[in-house]
Amino acid sequence: MALSASKIAIIAGVAFVAWTVAATGLVLLPKALAPAPVQVADAGNDAAFGARIKDYLVTNPEIMLEVQDALEKKYRDAQAQKASAALKDNKTALFQSEHDIALGNPEGDVTIVEFFDYNCGYCRKALADMDTIIASDKNVRFVLKEWPILGPDSEATHVVSDAFRKIAPEKYGAFHRTLMGSPNRATEESALETAESLGVSEAAIRAMMVAKPATQAFAEANQLALSLGFTGTPAYVVGDQPLGGAVGSKALGEMVANIRGCGKTTC
Structure with missing residues (x-):
């Protein structure tokens, strides 16, 4: 099983702290739980030294949880700072x-x-969240950012969608809802059929695909998503807050209300 960067960092950190604890007698546990300081002579024999580290950790396993929690918090804080700068x-x-x-x-x-x-x-399920927000709050601006990441069919579909938006932006909402509301896999063919049902011909779509390719749009969306720490769809930005996953209309609505109330998603 592959390990994430954060888990690798945690394991490395735990190993380092374990060495430090064993070598110096440093106590990280609450005072009531802390064992007596460990007195360790020069490491000398690597096998013996390793055994002492193992014995200490087996005797005091709580320290592993404490170190892991601290490292995970540090990782989350670093990601939050990176996302804030990207915003x-x-x-x-x-x-x-x-x-x-x-x-x-x-x-x-x-x-x-x-x-x-x-x-x-999950994006298909989140379509209802978008519509709920738009219907219940007439002063919300809902931006749709196309980020095709689920294979060739997705990319081909989004290329058609990008061309459709450029030709008939006033019909894009209907196009988006039709494709996203379908139970079937979206493909270039289904996207073209949707476009034609809304009065935009395949010939017009293909001409726009050549004249104004979607390459720059997709590259921009990808760069933004990665800089914000997104790893999948749907993903949102509400005010100063990046959010991964289908968080639901209730949570989105509460954040909107908070922004109006105190200027932040959490008051």
């Missing part, structure tokens, strides 16, 4: 990109950005 440095690309379209109120006072893939099952 600050990419506001225009996130909220006002020429490659995106906004549903709901284009002049709304709060913007929600959703990164999605037409073949993401």
